[in-house]
Amino acid sequence: MTVSIRVIPCLDVDEGRVVKGVNFLDLRDAGDPVELAARYNREGADELIFLDITASSSDRSTMYDVVRRTAESVFIPLTVGGGVRAVDDFDRLLRAGADKVSLNTSAIADPDLLSDAAERFGAQCVVLSVDARRCPEGITTDSGFEVTTHGGRRSTGIDAVAWCIEGTRRGAGEILLNSMDADGTKHGYDLALIEMVRREVTVPLIASGGAGSIEDFVPAVVAGADAVLAASVFHFGQLRIDEVKRALAEAEFPVR
């Protein structure tokens, strides 16, 4: 008996519609989130992640409605992130039907939000989402990776690995590790980044960014990921969830 490697489609949601673009700059419509969620559930997705990418600037009620409708028809775990700024946002999302809530920029601005949410709702529903990249010129960190915000466009100078450690110390129960270098390239996950974070944290680790072909998933798990996330390869039918699972099973990793 071993817990299986989770395969997670991520749905970027903009005003109630799923979008996914290369490096977040060129958005393309890939459908209704509730329908897509149901489809992924049927295809064997182990979990779903909704990322509200317009949350910072527009009304979030559309997202609550998407979460509510999804939770009414799909009975697998649902993580929701994007624009969550206060413990009350957490509460509303959980009540709408989310099981976990991911924090990204708001946790950088206010790290206490991680501790407060973990204390009130439990570490198991607090996901720290980290948009990491190799340090560009002029920025130095111990790990060589820094945390970015605004979809990778803005530098923070914070050491990405140290931030993962700090985040889990504050109560995050899971890390969603996005490589901004790999995101949208379809050249595979950033294995060095995964390995570095895996060495330092004991919470589950979701690898994200770069999945482009069926060969990309096993190396991420070998590097230490407990779950693998992908978006566009699933949305545009390039890969199916069961194909990814078969590849993992052939490498003798447990899958559902």
Add this chain to the structure above:
Amino acid sequence: MNAPTVHILDYGSGNLRSAHRALERVGAQVTVSADYDAGMAADGLLVPGVGAYAACMEGIRQVRGERLVDRRLAGGRPVMGICVGMQVLFDRGDEHGIETEGLGEWPGVVEQLQAPVLPHMGWNTVSVAHDSVLFDGVLGERFYFVHSYAVRTWDFVVTDPRRTAPQVTWSHHGEDFVAAVENGPLVATQFHPEKSGDAGLHLLENWVRSLA
């Protein structure tokens, strides 16, 4: 025949929508509130629970959940606990050195799992108890777990020959732990059946059917 009624005890613990809809999906008529009388009246009572043991116990006490569970069980009326809702049925929880008294329906202590990665988060297999009713038709399936604490030993000895011993289902993450218990009217799962896809719905359907 009327659909069995299930009351979900709402004491402020997380996402209740999934359990609500999952139970409806498998044929139950569901109510959700902190109301004691509604909890007494339903055919089945569901005790959910996520987060810290101490916080859940405090929430349960505030809505007189302790008495509700006791009264129902005294009358042989079904109760189901899920996740921390299962853990509180044991003697006590020990989280970060904080000991919290539970409902004490079963002997045992809820302690941190010894495993390299915690929380135990994801789909795991279970070793189903012989003669299980809850898992009827759902053998060999994986269920969704999310927890760091669990009951690691089970030493409930039934001395009264008229009573049957509880059926205990186990799982493993770093070490063996109790994944489900079936004990007459009182059943519980450490995993989340309402989040375990078709396998979870099937298990809930087995429970709802037993209420009829």
